[in-house]
Amino acid sequence: MPELPEVEVLRRHLDGVLRGRRVLSVDVLRPRLVRPTGVEALRELLVGMRVHAVGRRGKHLLIDGTDVNGNGGERRIVGHLGMTGRMFVDDGAAELPRHAAVVLGLDQGRFVFEDPRQFGRFHADLSAIDDMGPEPWDAAWTPNTLHQRISGSGRSIKELLLDQSVVAGVGNIYASEALWVAGIRPARAGRRLTSDECRRLWAAVREVLEAAIELGLRARPDFASGAGGLFYYGESGAGSGVEERFRVYDREGQLCSRCGGGIQRLVQGARSSFFCRGCQS
DNA sequence: ATGGCTGTTATCCG
């Protein structure tokens, strides 16, 4: 469940259940996911840490705390869900998921990070968030900075939106959705967008992400249960009655809700894009 | 049942 909205909804949940907790033990079942930093560095950072907040940077989760045993130094763990990662806190009674990667023993309950495809990360290395672009709601991200950032590029605007140094947190689904809202075809070269199109796209990115966060909060997903924790907004609210209907994503061959045109799929950079032939230019 | 798809991203090569 990995674009910015899903990560943000999870962040709020984890912040509520992890804040104030102490980490007593670290169990790494899949060391692969703890690279590039090794398991030892992770354990040193975590054991004895008290969580004071869970944050987010793009699609990365940040677990911040202080060392309560030693000098009270600040500590930060960076997690990424990849395509299929999950994180939850439970009481430790249930069996661990098959693909559990990192388990933290807490003073109350336990934290579990699991990821079937093992594309996720959980480590002490901060380099992943070092040269990331602005958050969509950052004052540093404006229609103008977007325009400047892409105006020299011949790459397609769809691929540019997926580039985390352009803006943080947009993934494959919401890139297509934002381009539909802005009325821009995904294959257009970045340098060929007008400043007005950049303004529309800038607003569309915020709008689409905001709406998805709202939806995710309303869905009140059950992060700890297997199927519920893996809910994806486009499918169903996992029984919550909340449903998101994408405007174009995964709707090849269907009709556009805005103009009645046909929705088409194309492949860019080995990923599917979806757009309406009628009202995106 | 085999192959083709999937929310991410790092890296390599031409």
Add this chain to the structure above:
DNA sequence: CCGGATAACAGCCA
């Protein structure tokens, strides 16, 4: 600088 291919991996679907 770019685009494209590949690779990490499991699961789902037709």
